[in-house]
Amino acid sequence: MILSLVTFLPLVVGLVLLFFKSDKFVKIAALLLAVAEFVLSLALLKNFDSTTASLQFVEKYDWIPQFGISYFIGLDGISLWLILLTTFLTPIIVLASWNAIDKKIKAFHAALFILQTAMLGAFVAIDSVLFFVFWELMLVPMFLLVGIWGGEKRIYAAYKFFIYTMVGSIFMLVAIITLMAMAKTQLGVMSASLLDFYKLQIPLQAQHLMFLAFALAFAIKVPIFPLHTWLPDAHVQAPTPGSVILAGVLLKLGTYGFIRFAIPLFPLAVEYFSIYFIILGVFGIIYGALVAMVQPDMKKLVAYSSVSHLGYCVLGIFALNTEGVTGSLYQMLNHGISTGALFLLVGMIYERTHSREIANYGGLAKVMPLFAIFFFITTLSSIAVPGTNGFVGEFLILLGAFKANKIAAALAATGMVLGAVYMLWMYKRIFFGLPGKLLTGHHELKDLNKREVMVLVPLMILIFVMGIFPNLFLDKTKASIEGFLKNNNQMQVSLNK
Amino acid sequence: MEFTTLSIAESLFLLPMTALFLTACIPITLKVLNKNIEPSNRLTLSIATVGIIVVAVLTKLQGLNPSPLFFGALIFDKMAQEINHTVLAITLFTLFLSYSNVNTKEHTLAEHVFLVLSSATGMMTLASSTDLMVTFVGLELMSIALYVLIALGHEQRFSKEAAFKYFILGSFASAIFLFGVSFIFGVSGTTQMHVIANSAQSLLTNNNLFIIGVGMIIIGIGFKVSLFPFHAWTPDVYQGAPTPVSAFMATGVKLVMFAAFIRLAMDNFFNGSTKLNLIMQILAVLTMFAGNISALVQENVKRIVAYSSVAHAGYMFIGIIAASQASSLDAATATLFYVIIYAVMNMGAFAVISIFERQNRDGLNINNYAGIGFKKPFLGAALSIFMLSLAGMPPMVGFIGKFYVFSSAIQEGYLWLTIFGVLNSLVSAYYYLRVVVIMYMKEPSDEEIKTPGAWPAKAVVAITAVLTIIFGIMSQAIYRPSEKSVTKISQK
Numbered sequence: 001m002i003l004s005l006v007t008f009l010p011l012v013v014g015l016v017l018l019f020f021k022s023d024k025f026v027k028i029a030a031l032l033l034a035v036a037e038f039v040l041s042l043a044l045l046k047n048f049d050s051t052t053a054s055l056q057f058v059e060k061y062d063w064i065p066q067f068g069i070s071y072f073i074g075l076d077g078i079s080l081w082l083i084l085l086t087t088f089l090t091p092i093i094v095l096a097s098w099n100a101i102d103k104k105i106k107a108f109h110a111a112l113f114i115l116q117t118a119m120l121g122a123f124v125a126i127d128s129v130l131f132f133v134f135w136e137l138m139l140v141p142m143f144l145l146v147g148i149w150g151g152e153k154r155i156y157a158a159y160k161f162f163i164y165t166m167v168g169s170i171f172m173l174v175a176i177i178t179l180m181a182m183a184k185t186q187l188g189v190m191s192a193s194l195l196d197f198y199k200l201q202i203p204l205q206a207q208h209l210m211f212l213a214f215a216l217a218f219a220i221k222v223p224i225f226p227l228h229t230w231l232p233d234a235h236v237q238a239p240t241p242g243s244v245i246l247a248g249v250l251l252k253l254g255t256y257g258f259i260r261f262a263i264p265l266f267p268l269a270v271e272y273f274s275i276y277f278i279i280l281g282v283f284g285i286i287y288g289a290l291v292a293m294v295q296p297d298m299k300k301l302v303a304y305s306s307v308s309h310l311g312y313c314v315l316g317i318f319a320l321n322t323e324g325v326t327g328s329l330y331q332m333l334n335h336g337i338s339t340g341a342l343f344l345l346v347g348m349i350y351e352r353t354h355s356r357e358i359a360n361y362g363g364l365a366k367v368m369p370l371f372a373i374f375f376f377i378t379t380l381s382s383i384a385v386p387g388t389n390g391f392v393g394e395f396l397i398l399l400g401a402f403k404a405n406k407i408a409a410a411l412a413a414t415g416m417v418l419g420a421v422y423m424l425w426m427y428k429r430i431f432f433g434l435p436g437k438l439l440t441g442h443h444e445l446k447d448l449n450k451r452e453v454m455v456l457v458p459l460m461i462l463i464f465v466m467g468i469f470p471n472l473f474l475d476k477t478k479a480s481i482e483g484f485l486k487n488n489n490q491m492q493v494s495l496n497k
Numbered sequence: 498m499e500f501t502t503l504s505i506a507e508s509l510f511l512l513p514m515t516a517l518f519l520t521a522c523i524p525i526t527l528k529v530l531n532k533n534i535e536p537s538n539r540l541t542l543s544i545a546t547v548g549i550i551v552v553a554v555l556t557k558l559q560g561l562n563p564s565p566l567f568f569g570a571l572i573f574d575k576m577a578q579e580i581n582h583t584v585l586a587i588t589l590f591t592l593f594l595s596y597s598n599v600n601t602k603e604h605t606l607a608e609h610v611f612l613v614l615s616s617a618t619g620m621m622t623l624a625s626s627t628d629l630m631v632t633f634v635g636l637e638l639m640s641i642a643l644y645v646l647i648a649l650g651h652e653q654r655f656s657k658e659a660a661f662k663y664f665i666l667g668s669f670a671s672a673i674f675l676f677g678v679s680f681i682f683g684v685s686g687t688t689q690m691h692v693i694a695n696s697a698q699s700l701l702t703n704n705n706l707f708i709i710g711v712g713m714i715i716i717g718i719g720f721k722v723s724l725f726p727f728h729a730w731t732p733d734v735y736q737g738a739p740t741p742v743s744a745f746m747a748t749g750v751k752l753v754m755f756a757a758f759i760r761l762a763m764d765n766f767f768n769g770s771t772k773l774n775l776i777m778q779i780l781a782v783l784t785m786f787a788g789n790i791s792a793l794v795q796e797n798v799k800r801i802v803a804y805s806s807v808a809h810a811g812y813m814f815i816g817i818i819a820a821s822q823a824s825s826l827d828a829a830t831a832t833l834f835y836v837i838i839y840a841v842m843n844m845g846a847f848a849v850i851s852i853f854e855r856q857n858r859d860g861l862n863i864n865n866y867a868g869i870g871f872k873k874p875f876l877g878a879a880l881s882i883f884m885l886s887l888a889g890m891p892p893m894v895g896f897i898g899k900f901y902v903f904s905s906a907i908q909e910g911y912l913w914l915t916i917f918g919v920l921n922s923l924v925s926a927y928y929y930l931r932v933v934v935i936m937y938m939k940e941p942s943d944e945e946i947k948t949p950g951a952w953p954a955k956a957v958v959a960i961t962a963v964l965t966i967i968f969g970i971m972s973q974a975i976y977r978p979s980e981k982s983v984t985k986i987s988q989k
Contacts, residue, residue, distance in 0.1 A: 064897075064972060066980070067904065104871060129900070133891040140885060143930070147938045155938055159930065166926055170919035177904040177915070184908070 003057040003073055006041050006083070007120045009033075010090070014113030023105040027098060030109045034091035037116075041087040048080055050476045053483025055126065063130070067180065068191035072127040077480030078259055078329060079123045081473060082252055085336045086119050088458075089248045096344050096455045097241040100351055101149055108149060112241065115141035119249050123256065128176045129192040131261075132169070135217075138250065139165055145242040146234055157230075157237035164230040168217030175213035178206070179265070197265055198487070204268055211269035214262040215277075221254030224277070224314055225284040228307050235303035240347025243299070247306050248340040252332045255313045259325070259484065263317070267488050270320070277318040278404070282411045284311030289418035293425070298349075298356045301426055302342045305382065308415060309335045315412055316397035320488065324400020325481050326474060331393035333473070334466065338381040338390060341459040345375050348452055352445055353438050358429050362436030368447045372431050374456045379427050381463045383420040389466035507566050510573050513555040513581070514621050520548025521614030524607040538606050542596045542953070545610050546589060553585045563984070569689040570628040575982035576833070580624040580756050583837055587749045588617040590844050590961070593953035594741035598851045600650045601739045609649060613745060616642035623753040629678045629688040629714070632757055636674070636721070639753070640667050643746060650739040659737025666730050667720065674717025680710030694764035701769030708770050714761070715777070721754045724814060725784040728807045732791070735803035736861075740854055743799060744847030747806045748840035751813075755836045758817045759829050759983065767821030777818050778914055785811030785921040792928045797861050798850050801928055802843070805887055808925055809839055815918055816902040819909040828909060829983040831901035834976055838894045838968055845961030846883040849876055852951045852958070866932065868941020873948075876955075879962040881933050886965045888929035889922045894969035901976070 013033045017026050049056060055074030063071045075083070093112065101108050118141065121134030139162055147158035179197050184190040186200055202210070220227045231251075235243050263270050288308030295301040309331065316328030348371070349364075350356055365372040377388075384390035394416060401409035448456070466473060524541040528534065535541075556578055565572045595601040595609050619638030626632040644667070648660035678688060684700060684707045685693050693700075700707040720727040735743040767773060788808030795801045816832030819825060853860045853869070853876075870877035886893030899922065903915045948955075968975055 064976070066976070067901075107871075133896070136891045136896070140890060143933075144937065147934060155934055158934070158938075159927070162930060163923070163926065166923050170923055171916075173900075174903070174907070174912075174915055174919055177900070177907045178912070180904065181908050 001059070002040070002043060002047075003075060003124055004059055006037065006044065006087070007073065007124055008117055009037050009040065010113040010120070011117035013037075014110040014117070017113070018106050018110050020106065026106050026109055027094070030113070031091060031094045034087075034094050034113075038087040038091055041084055044075065044080065045084060045476075048075070048077075048476060050077065051479055053077070053479045058126075063127075066190070067129075068183065068189055068193070068196075069129045070127050070193060071130060072193055073121075073124040073130070074126050075124055076483075077477035078484070079256070080476055081329070081333055082123050082249070082256060083120055085252070085333055086116060086123070086249045089244065089336065089340055090116050092340075092344075092455055092458065093241045093244050095451060096244065096347065097239070098451060100240050100347060104148060108145070108241075111141040111144045111148075112245070115145070115245065119253065122253055126194050127192050128179070128194055128197065128261070131194075132173060132176060135169060135172075135253070138253070142242070142246065142250065145245075146238045149239040149242065150237040151239075152237070153233070154237045157233040160230045161234045164220050164227070165217075168220040171213040172217040175210040178210060182206075194261070194265075202266065207266040207269040208272065211262055211266040211273060214257070214265070215273070218254040218257035218262055219280075221257065222251060222310050222314060223254065223307065224280050225287055225307065225311070228284070228288075231307065232300055232303040235306070235343075236297065236299050240343055240350070243303075243343040243347070244340045247302075247343060248336040251306065251310060252336065255310065255317060255328065255332055258314075258317050259329075263320075264484065264488055270318075270488070274318045274320065275405070277314055278401075278408045281311045281314035281318065282408045282415075284308065284314065285412050285415035286311075286418065289415050289422060293418065293422040296357055296359060298346045298358055298426065298430075299343070300356075301358070301422065302339060302346060305342075305419070305422065306335065306339055308419065309339065309382075311415070312394055312397050312412065315401050315408065319397070319400040319404035320485065321400050321403050322481060322485060323396050324404065325485065326477060327393050327396025327398075327400055329477055329481070330389075330466075330470065330473065331397060334381065334389045334393045337459055337462050337466070338378055338388075341374075341378040341456065341463075342382065344455060344459075345371070345378060348448065355438060358426060360436050360438045361430040362433045363431070364436075364445075365431040367435075367445050370447045370453070374448070374460060375431070376427065377460050377463060379423045381467070383423045384416055387467050388463050389470075391467060392470045510559060510562065510566060510571070512559065513552045514618050516555060517548065517552045517585075517614055517621065518618045520545060520552070521611045521618070523548070525611040528607045535605075535607055538596055538602060541606050541610055542592060545592050545614065548614070549585050549589045549592075553582055556581050556585070565627045565689070565691060569692065570631045571622075571625045572627045573625055574984065575978070576756070576759075576984070577625040579833075579837075579978055579982045580753065581621050583752060583840060584617055584620045584624065584749055587745065587752070587840055587844060588613060590848070590957045591741050591745040591749070593957050594744055594848055594851045595739070597951040597954040598739060598741050599854055599856050601741055605649055609646070612642045612646045612649070613742075616640075616646065616745070617749070620749055620753040624756050626757070627690050627760070629681065629690060633671070633675055633678065635753075636717075637671060639750065640671065640721075643742070643750070646742045646745075647734060647738040650737075650742075655737035656739065657737075659734040662730055662737075663734045670717050670720030670727065673713050673720075677710045677713025677717060680706050680713065684710065690760060690764045690766070693766070697765040698769040701765075701767075701773065708773055711766055711770075711773065712776070714766075715780075718754050718757055719780070722751050722758075722810045722813070723784075723807045724780055724810055725787040725807070728784065728787060728810070731807050732795075732800045732803040735806070736797060736799045740799065740847060740851040743803070744844055744851070747802070747847065748844050751806070751810065752836050752840050755813055755817070755832065758814075759820065759832055762817055762820040763826075763829060763983065767817070774818065774821070777814070777821070778911070781811050781814040781818060781914060782917045783811075784808070784814060785917065786924075789921050789924040789928075792925070795928070796863055798863050798866070798932070799861055801863070801932070802846055802850070805925065805928070806843065808921060809843075809887070811921070812899060812902055812918060813839070815906050815911070815914050818914065819902070819906040819911055822909045825905065825909055826980075826983055828902075828905035830976065830980045831898075831905040833979045833983060834972070835898040835902050837975055837979070838898045838965075841961050841968065842883050842886045842893070842895055842965045845879060845958055845965060846887065848954050848957040848961065849880040849883070852876060852948050852954050853946070863932065863935055864939075865942075866935045867939035868936070869946065870933075870936035872941055872946055876948075876958065877936050879958045880936065882962050882965055884929040884932045886969070888926045890926075892966065892969045894965050894972065897969055897972045901972075
């Protein structure tokens with residue numbers, strides 16, 4: 001019951017908020033309810049049993065019985081943290097959009113909360129059709145967030161986001177239906193449950209095709225090079241809250257989808273294709289970093305750094321060993337926090353100056369010292385300095401990658417250097433040196449106010465907590481990740497015979 | 498019940514249709530008796546509403562009869578009942594729209610009601626028909642009323658042109674249909690579908706005349722449901738006709754004509770010839786592409802919805818193809834489901850369009866919708882729901898409908914057809930989203946939008962919008978009855 005409550009509370013909140021008149025009331029209510037939702041999701045963490053790899057908080061009711069589709073949700077160590085990440089980021093986003101969103105405030109919060117339900121639902125769904133429903137449900141609110149509250153070319157970016165994602169998902173739908181039909185012939189009853197799909201004996205060729213269908217959907221979402229082109233557009237045009245949620249959670253659904261669906265369902269195809277994904281992952285790391293380096297626009301730089309960071313996630317997942325997958329999961333959380341924080345920071349400075357050109361800045365550290373400190377901590381996390389969360393994730397991934405493929409790991413390690421280059425160089429250009437064009441001009445820049453500090457502090461705390469005590473988090477995921485890898489190996493062995 | 502001669506008990510089954518026709522006559526008789534002075538619109542609408550509800554109750558009360566009556570011409574089974582109820586709901590909603598629409602509400606509502614209800618009588622005949630000749634009669638009864646209805650709009654040029662176009666082409670299609678029936682009669686010696694069903698499979702494999710006959714029947718029905726390449730009239734006629742009539746055609750006509758397709762599929766009419774099957778597949782794919790690609794470049798909302806209705810005929814036809822293979826009941830159920838839910842969401846879309854329509858076909862350009870989403874939050878949200886549902890986005894019912902049709906197609910082995918189907922969904926997403934984009938993301942004009950006296954149309958919008966979501970979440974509510982209603986008459 002609690003899992004359904006956590007999943008659907010935001011949807012109800014979002015719809016109810018539409019009926020209130022006062023914008024101020026809506027903002028306050030949204031903030032309180034988002035915090036309440038986070039507290040509620042902590043109950044999941046408290047009652048989570050970290051010794052087992054099996055699903056917990058399971059709820060299963062028939063939905064469309066003649067097709068074997070059920071309302072089947074559950075949680076394991078892999079989805080647990082992603083859910084908490086989602087519920088943790090939402091109140092921060094609400095608080096961050098306090099002044100940044102100045103029109104259609106009710107509609108904004110409704111879209112945000114509906115999006116939250118869609119993301120949570122996609123993380124907890126065990127039934128493939130239910131997953132697909134939530135997966136598609138994410139599109140419309142995000143489309144509206146970019147299209148209504150976005151920048152100048154927002155409509156173009158919104159279309160691009162929508163169409164790209166849909167290209168992937170339609171083939172996934174065909175694959176899901178095919179799997180359901182297979183379940184009917186092999187198991188006797190039609191079923192859309194993932195657990196039933198795991199039991200299927202899928203012929204090699206079908207595995208290849210269906211893996212590609214699923215992988216396309218997830219690869220676009222991650223995004224893996226060369227399917228990433230929608231991301232910079234969406235990020236740059238989206239309003240700050242939209243960027244945070246996009247980078248923080250939405251992209252994780254792609255990597256999560258690989259772990260939950262594409263890899264365990266088609267072990268033979270994974271055996272065949274994993275090297276290509278490792279190559280694409282490594283390429284993404286380096287390519288994203290190089291492109292980020294030359295961006296004149298801060299937000300675009302952060303967007304391309306996302307491509308690079310998520311390359312690590314892909315590399316870790318397809319290393320297919322405990323270190324790699326664990327690191328990858330950790331990296332997903334890190335990226336949600338550090339890139340989320342970066343987007344928030346960029347948004348805060350943009351609110352003051354209405355410029356994101358790096359060249360317009362300089363010497364900002366003197367004018368906005370507090371801002372400079374927060375920005376610096378986030379930069380450290382983003383370039384994976386030991387002691388911050390980023391280090392744990394990338395280190396584990398590289399460890400896993402070395403076991404799987406030494407060349408890939410060596411190349412990926414250069415990405416860490418490049419990451420330091422583009423982040424620190426940006427930091428230098430913005431904060432040090434002579435005051436830039438914008439600062440010599442007329443207006444005085446104010447340092448962060450209390451609300452903005454409140455937005456950033458939780459993220460800063462997490463950066464260090466996750467960096468210094470990773471086991472707090474990894475303990476919960478250990479059993480699930482080992483279970484995931486064991487199943488996968490067993491299935492490969494049994495199918496290869 | 499077997500009847501050898503026409504008995505009273507048997508005749509009673511005609512009561513609902515008769516009652517509907519009588520209802521149709523009341524307002525217009527009042528008008529004639531009252532020296533051609535129109536009875537008030539409210540009175541006309543009330544009479545029609547009461548009449549339709551009575552007919553719906555009668556349809557329910559008269560019970561079912563699983564074997565054909567009237568010497569094998571009409572059947573009153575569960576499917577006929579389900580379709581009749583849907584037709585009646587569509588008719589009622591259409592009249593609600595007519596009551597509020599600028600193009601229909603002023604002088605001629607009595608005639609309008611008469612024609613809509615007569616056409617609905619024809620639709621009810623079609624839903625029950627088990628004989629190709631009766632199908633033809635129903636088809637003509639339905640169509641002739643429609644020809645006049647299209648021409649009845651106050652607006653002069655487009656409406657008359659559309660009526661003439663539809664009349665000429667429709668007559669051609671009917672003639673081809675009849676020609677096909679004569680071929681089939683010549684080969685099999687009967688026009689009763691459930692009798693032909695027993696020999697259809699072997700005739701399809703070795704008798705070319707029979708295949709030609711079936712092909713002509715597909716053309717005849719395909720014209721009415723706007724299958725490619727018989728779809729060219731659709732945008733012009735939907736645009737030219739008064740909006741409520743377009744709504745009636747897009748929902749009602751499609752519903753009953755696809756019901757006829759389902760009955761033919763269940764009677765093995767498309768089962769046995771690989772050539773015919775291939776042609777049908779090609780038609781389905783081309784229909785989807787023709788509809789969706791043309792819709793991309795339209796500026797008039799009615800034309801967008803018209804081309805979208807062409808595309809949807811393609812999706813439904815996939816269901817018919819899947820159903821024709823070995824007369825799959827699942828696929829037939831999926832198709833019936835799709836046609837019904839399509840009627841719900843499309844009716845809603847037309848209702849919104851009808852509310853925003855202005856005198857002299859103003860307010861129909863897509864740019865007139867700029868900023869409407871925030872100016873008229875209720876109508877804007879409803880239109881978004883319909884558009885997203887038509888695009889097949891969950892959790893709206895349009896997704897479930899496509900899911901059922903595509904999964905039945907995959908189960909029957911039509912993977913390629915399904916892939917074309919989902920690709921088309923992708924194409925269609927663009928123009929459905931375009932409506933949403935213009936409503937929410939474009940700067941509104943300063944002009945104030947008033948929708949006076951549109952409460953019946955708004956009621957239609959509210960009902961269909963709620964149903965679009967509820968049926969999406971609880972699709973069983975329609976699937977279960979549809980599952981029971983689709984049967985093979987020939988095996989009884």
